[in-house]
Amino acid sequence: MAGDLTDDLRALIQPHTGKITAVNPAGGNDSDVTALIESENGSFFLKAMHNRPGGRRNSITRERLINPYVQPISPPLRWHTENDDWIALGFQAVTGRRADLRPGSPDLPVVVALLNRIGELPLPDVAQDWEENRWDRFCTDEAEADLLKGNALLYTDVHESNMIIQGNSAWAVDWSWPTRGAAVIDPAQLAVQLIVAGHSATSAEHWAARCTAWEKADPHAIDAFAAAALRMHQARSERFPDAKWLGTIVAAARTWADHRGVPA
Template structure:
């Protein structure tokens, strides 16, 4: 998030929805946005995400998040308004009170995380998402036959990590639906496994948590193995391009540990 971002421009654009602002506090989350912030105004509090209004991935991701929101509430905070001009696209969500989830071994959050992932897995695939096939792992599969194993009719979040699963006193939310897709139901639980290993779990222990998700129990082991191999190759490619980014190396190591556990042969 750039410290030189012209916040007054954002305030002028969203003022019709918020009223006069009393505070704007930037958040640490929001790697794919130019601005994420909690704002307080005459009309209440909101969580806002803003990106420059330019063609391409970040604008497209905000468009998907706007379109999918009615179908993922109340698992995700409700979208209250959107605003756009020549320079900015902004979404204003219901502000919820919570903290980042803890994926570490022994975390009391883990049972609730599994329950939330199971709720995500039971969401119906809306018509708007039928033209959003999941293809990001295809180029890391060994061949088209493997890539075909990632196809499916389930709505996927595809960015399962501690900062996107928010823990409240009574509720939990899956936030940042920036790139929802249609694919095989096991993919979200599989992403959970990689994150658990990166957080310090053994691969066997991580799979034991994923096995509590209905989508995981119904998965074809061959499809899971293909996905594990593709995930290792994906993070390996990312690490080669950005060797000095610690989180990428950590995810590569976690995926490799999982592949070793499943005895997936990498070529």
Template sequence: MDDDLPEHAIRPLIEEHTGPVVQVKRTVRGFSSDLTALVDCGEGRFFVKAMRNRPGGRRKSLIREKLITGHLGHISPPLLWDVESADWLVLGFEVIDGRASDFAPGSPDLPLVVGVLGDIGRLSLPEIARTWTETRWDRFLSNSSETELFRGESLLHTDINQSNFLVAKRRVWAVDWAWPTRGAGFIDPALLVLQLIAAGHTPDGAEAWASELSAWREAAPEAINAFVAANLRMYRAAAVRKPDEDWLKAMVEACRAWAGHRRLPEER
């Protein structure tokens, strides 16, 4: 047994909350954590995210997730306990017995996903999130004046993809709040549009789903256009750095299709 593996290292830290641990089964989700797992134990079952307690963005992301969960209500599985030691940060969530959502055209999950995005859009911005200004697209904008288009008072999830919306008993939970931010309300709906195009929707069809959300309907067209162009630049740059990553190539093509639909000038 390798005691340095996360599943072994965290056992003595979490057993105060879980009781004796029977099994730690890694999950396929959670690429930003050192461990995501279902833990069977004396107190039942928990979904656990664990991260080595080292300075940097990954640590900050888990701290943000810990802080935001109490403000999400029924939208996300509740955080039941957390542990911090010199070596580890661990969050223990209620287990949702569900599956990843399906973003494909015609999927019955789409109305549920859009409904949850509407719920997120109606959340009040908690005080703890006021300093979490959304800036990740700033360096991909055509000029600095566009940054104000992305600022706002909405709480954003910002990691919209099929795996982060779990379907269980005809409802959807938004999970993996690894990097919530404060910004313009149209950003989460716009991220959904991009993911829908990548999943096979036409740009027009993808935008039709977003149009059910007030934040999208109220957004200025120039803000959406700036977002489309910024994402195209961002994914092109990432695809150049990692030419073997097929998913990045797919995102570039989705961005190109969306930019063409919105009649944005082609950039080389």
């Protein structure tokens, strides 16, 4: 949504924002509205979705529920509100830039440190039932899928746009789908994103291996994820053939799977 908010959404959030003085749309594909709001009550990052049953509503609900347990790694949620038409979250606004994952970037150790901080978070009771199962159908059998099970709190949206850096500070934003699973999944996602950013598979694993969860992982679990991730991205790319960015991720996932010698 560009330029401004609909009248009904504006009316819904104004009890929390006060008078809204500026709306700056932000990027994002998973919400109906993402914007930086300037208002008499301060600056907020707004994330809003149409209030309809289904996965997207479940996602924004999870993001609200997990927020108290992922601070200060993630900006705090200052308010939330909903009616029959909308569900909206207002986060404390943070300034910075997205992480640079390219080879030689000074952000690489900062990103690794951020993932290690996430890996140290305890699994809260609210996430006990959020078992990670998105890769199950892309595994060859139940035993392979079991390698991706675990009791770690997972971020599962490792991407340069979701890691915000300002000086020595870093935040992981957009906790749209936290789950409970094998701790290695987050650094394994980083490996794919590093290849997308221009790293060789060897370089990507060099940086991912600096994550504590990778160091402690069963190598067979890493193999299982690499193969399942390739199959998942291939399936998504076939479903959305016009999304060229999916093709880029497929190529990166294939490079990594080939490096590890796992079948597609």
